[in-house]
Amino acid sequence: MSAASDPVKRRLTLRAPRAIAAAVAFAVTMASLPVPAAAQARLPLIRDAEIEQLLRDYTRPILKVAGLAQQNVKVIIINDRSFNAFVMDGRRIFVNAGALMDSQTPNQIIGVLAHETGHISGGHLAKLRTELANASTMAIIAVLLGLGAVAAGARSGQVGGNPAAVAMAAPTSMIQRSLLAYQRQHEEQADRAGVKFLTETGQSARGMYETFKRFADQVLFAAQGADPYLQSHPLPSERIANxxxxxxxxxxxxxxxxxxxxRHDMVRAKLFGYMDQPGVVARRYPPADASLPARYARAISTYRHGDIRQALAQIDALIQVQPxxxxxxxxxxxxxxxxxRAAEAVAPLRRAVASAPSPLLIQVMLAQALIETNDPKSADDAIGYLRQAMLVDPDIPEGYAQLAKAYGRKGDLAQADLAAAQAAAARGDLRTARxxxxxxxxxxPVGSPGWVKADDIASVQPTGPRPR
Structure with missing residues (x-):
């Protein structure tokens, strides 16, 4: 071997492990879908009793005909203004706030939820993970074969690497096209399943069609000339035709x-009131608009931007209409x-808890008001509300945080530390939780129920790659 070939040999020696490591990393990353719970905890979520109740009412009949009524599928709202919805596992449908805000009718967002339910009922996530695992294995083999071609090219004096590049790129391109074809198939199946669920529940599929048609019109120009085999979704024209x-x-x-x-209009008004600046809210819901949603949005916007006295007057006027x-x-x-004014907040929050269909989030707020009255007797009342709420829905970090405060007011430091650890764990902050x-x-006491719960949290190890 000539001296001139030594640098090439050294480059191959260094690059081979990196290429294999990259392929393995790809396999691990893709096989790890869906996103872990800790990562989900860091998503910018919106928790609201009214919005969540509406989405439960939207999905309940869909989930029933899909055979998913017993799987406790929840709709999670992401604080994002773009229109998007997706599933991560068989128990959660994620919907951006923007999807609700842009849907002018219940049927439009119900159509989106029916489509996502189609993904869950079709087992598409599990199937995709299997396909990804297969593709990852193929990717590793392709890299190894490509490295062999590089080595053979080096031995034959073809240092330029063109044959090797073709050898490594061709299988990768084939794998990519195969996976995308698999995803397009799932999207088509979810569309058909969604229409089926809507029909079986006596609902129109018009909203689903209108929603996808609107997006098809928006991306039509971008899709012109696109390779249909390099898309994760069917091309807009094809999808709308189907x-x-x-x-x-x-x-x-x-x-x-x-x-x-x-109810749909009220939820949209709530989101606009919380998320938009006052001027934007005023243009969308001008003072001349005396509708209930407009008044709701303006009251929320007034409160959000500091005029509490005027906001309370507007809210009292709303209560007069719907007591x-x-x-x-x-x-x-x-x-x-x-x-x-925590003491004054207790009465309206108690009334809300008494009349809301699912008052768990309101119970947490009521407990906070009781704690902030600084009445020791109220701490016991707050703990009762919080314990009940967290038993039904443990994914409320603020509930654990308030529980820690309530136990702290009572001087029960063991329970306060445990609740604070649970709050940190629910936020995804495992280091603080441990x-x-x-x-x-x-x-x-060693072996007591509290000790066992604390030990479970203290023993949790972080997942994912460790820093080197």
């Missing part, structure tokens, strides 16, 4: 009930609580 064929069921012209449309609306009382309690849990263990 939907137009299957969506026109006997319920095509059926409209949403007026009461449901009002049994739990979410108006919840909003009044929230304004009073955040305005430093530290607090370790301290809680020293305060509980």
């Amino acid at each position: 939907l137009a064929e299957i969506a026109r069921t006997q319920f095509w012209d059926r409209k949403d009930p007026a009461e449901l449309q009002l 049994n609306n739990p979410y108006f009382h919840e909003l009044k309690g929230q304004v009073l609580l955040e305005g430093g 530290q607090l849990a370790a301290r809680a263990k020293t305060r509980f």
Whole structure:
């Protein structure tokens, strides 16, 4: 071997392990889908009793006909203004706030939820993981074969690497096209399943069609000239043509009930009121608009931007129109609580808890108000509300945080540390959770229920790659 070939040999020696490592990393990354719970905890989520109740009502009949009623599938709201929805596992449908805000009718967002339910009922995530694992194995083999071609090229004096590049790129391109074809197939199946679920529940598929048609129009220009084999979704024109064929069921012209449309409009108004600047809210809901959603949005915007007295007057006017609306009382309690008037917040929050269909999140706020009254007797009341809420829905970090405060007010430092550890774990901060849990263990009798819970948290190890 000539001296001139030594640098080439050294480069091959260094690059081979890196290429294999990259392929293995690809395999591990793809096989790790869906996103771990700790990563989900770091998503910018929105928790709201009114919005979550509406989405439960939207999905309940869909999940029932899909055979998923017993799987406790939840809809999670992401604080993002773009229109998007997706699934990560068989128990969660993630919907951006923007999807709700852009959907003008319940049927439009229900169509999106029906499509995502189609992914869950079709087992697409499990199938995709299997396909990804197969593809990862193929990718590793392709890299190894490509490295062999590089070595052979080097031995034959073909240092330029063109044959080797072709040898490594061709299988990778084939794998990519195969995976994308697999995803396109799942999207088509989810569309058909969604239409089927809507039909079986006596709902129109028009909203689903309108939503995908709107997006098809938006991306039509970008899709011109695109390679149809390098897309994860069917091309817009193709997808809309297929939907137009299957969506026109006997319920095509059926409209949403007026009461449901009002609830939908109220939720959209709430989101606009919280997320937009006052000027934007005023343009969307001008003072001349006396509708209930417009008044709701303006009241929220007023409260969000500091005029508590005027906001309370606007909320009281809403309560006069709908005295049994739990979410108006919840909003009044929230304004009073955040305005430093915790004792006054208790009564409207108690009323909201008593009348809301699922008051868990409101119970947490009521508990916070009780704690901030600084009445020792109220701490026991707060702990009762929090324990009940967290038993049903343990994914409320603020609930654990308030529980830690309540136990702290009572001087129960063991339970306070345990609750604080649970709050950190629910936020995805495992390092802090383990530290607090370790301290809680020293305060509980060994083997007691509290000690066991603290030990479970203290023993949790972080997942994912470790820093070198």
